[in-house]
Amino acid sequence: MMLIGLIWADFAPLSLLFAIVAFTWALRRARFLVGVRGTGWIAVAVVLLPVGGIWLWQRAEFAxxxxxxGKPVIYRKADADGVFLNSGTANSFGTRYLYDEGFAWIEAPSIYKLGDWVRYQQGSAAENKDAITSTEIRATTARYEVREDFSQPFAHTGLSQTKIIDRTTSEVMAKAGSATYSGGAMKWVLGAWGTRKCPSAMMSSDDFTAFYHLARNTLRGSKLNLKP
Structure with a gap:
């Protein structure tokens, strides 16, 4: 099924070509259009104009x-060795905050005990630095929270939001979002060719990097000697 999906994503627009050919064939055999030239262009317009119109109309929400x-914003910076990672994917993808973002530890909800928490810690240089240890804890201690929200409040746009929050004051220190447009109702005939994303690594590598490293740039910048 996955292979079929990949093939469809790449070659879905061919269905429009088949529709144009079939519609042209039907028009040329219609009695009321006998002798009329340009039936091919009529077929192109009838097939493509509705597809393009609906795609653009639903893409307006994404825009x-x-x-x-789509633009990452940092309101205030601070220094922290660890954070509370409030995310539904904390236990599966949370280690990137240790490897990529430079934190010594992260705290996250336990997947085994409801109401308990887990601290994930990277090994020291003297030990195996790539090893991750986990310890059950009764309460979180991190002052700063990285909150990842994957809710989908829009009809045609997927949105992933990340916020850096000072838990002592509830202040939002930084925020960034990643939006995805799958093509709306026309995704079945446009496949991957109808998708759009922001920030995009191809269109704006700076914005994409700023989104991906929002936590590091907000809470680890001075310790890692990052440029503002």
Whole structure:
């Protein structure tokens, strides 16, 4: 099934070509169009104009979300060795905050005991630095929270939001969002060719990097000697 999905994503627009050919064939055999030239162009317009119109109309929502959420913003910076990672994927992808973001430890909800927490810690240089140890804890101690929200409040746009929050004051120190447009109702005939994403590594590598490293740039910048 996955292979079929990949093939469809790449070659879905061919279905539009088949529709144009079939519609052209039907028009040329229609009695009321006998002798009329340009039936091929009529077929192209009838097939492609609705597809393009619907795609653009639904893409407007995506463009609006990108305008509001697509630019990473840091309001205030601080220094922290660890964070509370409030994310539904903390136990599967949370280690990137140790390897990629430079934190010594992260705290996250336990997947085994409801209401308990786990601290994940990277090994020291003297030990195996790539080894991750986990310890059950009764309460979180981190002052700063990295909150990842994957809720989908829009009809045609997927949105992933990341916020850096000072838990002592509830202040939002930084925020960034990643929006995805799958093509809306036209995804079945456009496949991957109808998708859009912001920030995009191809269109704006700086914005994409700033989104991916929001936690590091906000809470580890001075310790890692990062440029502002």
């Amino acid at each position: 609006s979300v990108c305008e509001r959420e």
